[in-house]
Amino acid sequence: MTLTALAITAMIKVIVIISVALLGVAYSTYLERRLLGILQHRIGPIYAGPYGLLQPIADAVKLIFKEDFIPDNVERVTYTLAPVIMFIPALLTFAVIPVGDTITIMGHEIELVISDLNIGILYVFAITSLGVYGIVLAGWSSGSKYSLLGGIRSSAQMISYEIAYGLSIIGVVLLAGTLSLQELVAQQESFFSWYVFRQPVAFILFVVCAVAETNRAPFDLPEAEAELVAGYLTEYSSMKYAMFFMGEYANMLAVSSVATTIFLGGWQGPFLPPVLWFVIKVFLCMCVYIWIRATLPRFRYDQLMNFGWKVLFPLALLNTMVTALIKVL
Amino acid sequence: MIPIAHYLILGGLLFAIGAVGVIVSRNLIVMFMSIELMLNAANLAIIAFSRSLNLMDGHVFVFLIMAVAAAEAAVGLAIIIAIFRNRETINADKFNLLRR
Amino acid sequence: MLEVVIFYLSALIAIGGAVLMIAQRNPVASVLYLIVSLAAQAVLYIQLSALFVGALLIIVYAGAILVLFLFVIMLLNLRGEHFEGQDQKVGRITKYVLSGLFFIELVIIVRQLAIPARTDIVSAQTATDFGGVEPVAELLYTKYLFPFELTSVLLLVAVVGAVVMARREKSEKQGGV
Numbered sequence: 316m317t318l319t320a321l322a323i324t325a326m327i328k329v330i331v332i333i334s335v336a337l338l339g340v341a342y343s344t345y346l347e348r349r350l351l352g353i354l355q356h357r358i359g360p361i362y363a364g365p366y367g368l369l370q371p372i373a374d375a376v377k378l379i380f381k382e383d384f385i386p387d388n389v390e391r392v393t394y395t396l397a398p399v400i401m402f403i404p405a406l407l408t409f410a411v412i413p414v415g416d417t418i419t420i421m422g423h424e425i426e427l428v429i430s431d432l433n434i435g436i437l438y439v440f441a442i443t444s445l446g447v448y449g450i451v452l453a454g455w456s457s458g459s460k461y462s463l464l465g466g467i468r469s470s471a472q473m474i475s476y477e478i479a480y481g482l483s484i485i486g487v488v489l490l491a492g493t494l495s496l497q498e499l500v501a502q503q504e505s506f507f508s509w510y511v512f513r514q515p516v517a518f519i520l521f522v523v524c525a526v527a528e529t530n531r532a533p534f535d536l537p538e539a540e541a542e543l544v545a546g547y548l549t550e551y552s553s554m555k556y557a558m559f560f561m562g563e564y565a566n567m568l569a570v571s572s573v574a575t576t577i578f579l580g581g582w583q584g585p586f587l588p589p590v591l592w593f594v595i596k597v598f599l600c601m602c603v604y605i606w607i608r609a610t611l612p613r614f615r616y617d618q619l620m621n622f623g624w625k626v627l628f629p630l631a632l633l634n635t636m637v638t639a640l641i642k643v644l
Numbered sequence: 645m646i647p648i649a650h651y652l653i654l655g656g657l658l659f660a661i662g663a664v665g666v667i668v669s670r671n672l673i674v675m676f677m678s679i680e681l682m683l684n685a686a687n688l689a690i691i692a693f694s695r696s697l698n699l700m701d702g703h704v705f706v707f708l709i710m711a712v713a714a715a716e717a718a719v720g721l722a723i724i725i726a727i728f729r730n731r732e733t734i735n736a737d738k739f740n741l742l743r744r
Numbered sequence: 745m746l747e748v749v750i751f752y753l754s755a756l757i758a759i760g761g762a763v764l765m766i767a768q769r770n771p772v773a774s775v776l777y778l779i780v781s782l783a784a785q786a787v788l789y790i791q792l793s794a795l796f797v798g799a800l801l802i803i804v805y806a807g808a809i810l811v812l813f814l815f816v817i818m819l820l821n822l823r824g825e826h827f828e829g830q831d832q833k834v835g836r837i838t839k840y841v842l843s844g845l846f847f848i849e850l851v852i853i854v855r856q857l858a859i860p861a862r863t864d865i866v867s868a869q870t871a872t873d874f875g876g877v878e879p880v881a882e883l884l885y886t887k888y889l890f891p892f893e894l895t896s897v898l899l900l901v902a903v904v905g906a907v908v909m910a911r912r913e914k915s916e917k918q919g920g921v
Contacts, residue, residue, distance in 0.1 A: 390770070390772075392773075393772065393776070432795075433795070433876060434795050434799050434876070434877060437796070437799040437800075437803065437877075438799060440799075441799050441802035441803045441806075441807065444802070444803055444806065444807025444808070445807065447811055448814075451811070451814050451815075451818070452772070452776075454818070455772055455814070455817075455818050456772075463818060463821070466818060467815065467819060470811055470815045473811070474808065474811055474812065474815070477807065477808070494877055646747065646748060646751045650751070651788070651792070654755045654758065654759070654788075656850050656853070657759055657850075658758060658762055658781075658785075659850075660846060660847055660850045661759065661762040661763055662766075663843065663846055664766060664843040664847070665762075665765065665766035667839050667842055667843050667846075668839050669766055671771060671774075673771050673774075673816065673817060674765070674766065674768075674774050676813075677765060677774060677813065678765075678766060680805070681762055681765070684782065684785055684801075684805075687785075687797075687801075688785055688788060688789075691789055691794045692792060694794070695792040695793065695794070695874075698874070700879045700880060700883055701887070701888075703794055703796065703797050703875060703879075703880045704883045704884055704887075704888045706794075706797050707797065707800065707884065708891055708892070708895055710801070710804050710805075712895070713805075714804060714809055714899070714902075715898050715899050715901075715902030716902070717809045717812060717813070718902045718903065718905075718906040719902050719905045719906050719909065721812055721813065721906070721910075722905065722906035722909035722910035723909055725819070725909070725910045726909050726910060728820050734820065
């Protein structure tokens with residue numbers, strides 16, 4: 316393939332994946348409200364369009380036309396930048412996620428991944444670790460006590476859970492012997508070679524830490540509306556507020572995609588086309604996210620810290636050690 | 645191709661900026677960040693040498709330096725918190741208890 | 745051509761970020777500029793085909809160390825502190841003279857360095873996985889095993905030290921954040 320053709324296919328891939336991701340973000344909000352409604356024996360949004368399918372658009376329109384109010388005592392630059400910093404890393408994660416098998420169009424073989432880095436997993440971790448800055452800066456720059464508390468809580472929480480998050484993957488990496496996500500998917504061809512079955516403890520750890528990393532219930536301490544008046548979101552309105560929400564859902568989607576790729580066999584699956592399998596698995600992960608939110612009450616702050624450091628972290632270390640031992644023996 | 649000297653000059657510049665930061669700044673946290681910058685400037689030079697000599701050993705050095713930097717940051721920030729608790733400031737010029 | 749552009753752009757961003765970092769009065773802004781500078785340096789690492797170390801730079805610095813800095817700044821709430829105009833004039837002048845001297849010294853050193861200016865940075869026989877995880881790990885666990893193990897001891901000492909330093913006295917112990 317020539318250089319121009321490469322550049323063009325790369326551009327197309329980037330555009331397609333980003334638009335699909337944005338669409339996914341929009342409809343995740345719908346999914347969340349609808350599923351939460353069903354889980355709580357109510358209906359959820361149904362009036363905008365058939366089955367309420369136009370609800371995300373209506374929400375977006377409403378938020379855009381709201382007044383973009385900036386309080387007096389905020390640090391303007393960081394205040395404006397924070398929602399963007401929250402949103403961009405989540406989108407960047409999709410750059411290394413393989414969404415399907417290699418396909419052939421007009422004699423060109425095209426891999427359905429924007430860039431198959433051979434340090435893919437490290438890249439994912441580097442990018443997700445940047446997500447915390449959005450919340451921390453929002454909390455700090457808002458010039459409000461509630462926001463500041465939300466920011467401090469979230470930075471402590473993210474530092475604590477990132478360790479177990481990273482360690483949970485080490486077990487998989489030890490078994491796989493590669494950091495490339497494409498190769499990882501290739502290794503999970505048959506159903507029972509999925510890493511969920513080979514590394515069940517790692518999977519559970521990953522799920523718990525991922526929920527904490529994305530600040531979702533029951534770990535949504537930074538925005539706990541009951542005690543912190545929505546935490547770092549308190550001073551935000553209009554598009555900036557919407558941006559935070561998009562960031563949160565984009566993070567959920569990104570983490571679901573990573574979980575699918577690492578543990579659930581990625582695009583592998585029988586009968587249906589690979590891309591469809593990938594979408595189905597990510598969709599199920601999102602449903603689990605919402606299910607967890609509907610089921611579990613919020614942690615208290617000290618419980619959260621104790622759980623992270625005294626349960627998850629040792630468990631992750633133990634899992635790594637046992638995996639290494641098994642690998643050696 | 646970029647000659648290795650350019651990377652070294654860049655590393656040197658960053659190191660100098662870091663050193664100036666340590667000398668000029670009175671904010672303990674900024675001084676501390678300047679030290680981190682100096683460590684990274686050295687790392688950049690090591691990586692450049694590693695590439696030009698085609699030896700991977702430099703990467704190991706950088707890895708170890710990063711571990712040391714992390715340890716240093718943990719202890720240093722703990723010291724800053726302890727100082728702040730006693731003196732209610734992190735202005736380096738205010739810590740002149742021994743001079744009086 | 746592209747590589748030259750990337751190099752000079754990253755170098756400019758790295759230096760600009762560093763200068764702005766030490767010029768800022770607001771510590772949070774300083775942290776942000778340091779992140780910008782480090783990100784540019786990570787790009788340079790990757791350009792030097794040090795993929796693993798480049799990713800590590802972002803994970804360790806941007807992901808952990810600087811979040812810790814931000815955390816401490818927020819914990820101490822250092823927003824309102826002013827640092828100017830509190831020291832004697834002589835001290836201030838000495839500072840700038842010293843740093844100027846340091847700059848000049850550095851320029852002299854760089855000019856005297858016996859580096860052949862036209863050495864191409866890429867050698868022909870570079871292995872394809874140069875800078876990958878595997879070769880670094882191999883060196884780490886064979887040739888440099890002892891320093892590597894020592895690092896773990898150092899980290900342990902640092903953890904214990906940090907906990908001891910930052911712990912409150914028992915009498916004034918309070919709840920969490």
